[in-house]
Amino acid sequence: MSIHNIIHSYIHRYIIMLYILFIHMYILIIISFNINSYFNSNIYKYIMLNIIMKIADAELLKLIKTERIVTSSEVAEKFSVSWNTAEKHLMELLISEKVERIKKAGVTLWMLS
Helix, strand or coil, X not given: CCHHHHHHHHHHHHHHHHHHHHHHHHHHHHCCCCHHHHHHCHHHHHHHHHHHHHHHHHHHHHHHHHHCCEEHHHHHHXXXXXXXXXXXXXXXXXXXXXXXXXXXXXXXXXXXC
């Protein structure tokens, strides 16, 4: 991996962290700084489950486009998540018909639809 790719990866992660931080701050302002209701609120759950996962999905689709065919293990390694988490994200993309899968003995291959 070249130094350019490493730097780009760190910058991209930093931007995502800032984006998440701004979302949290915005929600805190909306609910008048009531911390307990913030973390128990449906707004927080919606943002955590939808907006942040969409960022990961966009990155995942970019990876699949670049590599053409990936396995769940490769996705898990690339994004530093468990195999189950990677498989879950890939299944969500399969349901939304953004990717296709091919099952082989002991491995599942994923590619863009």
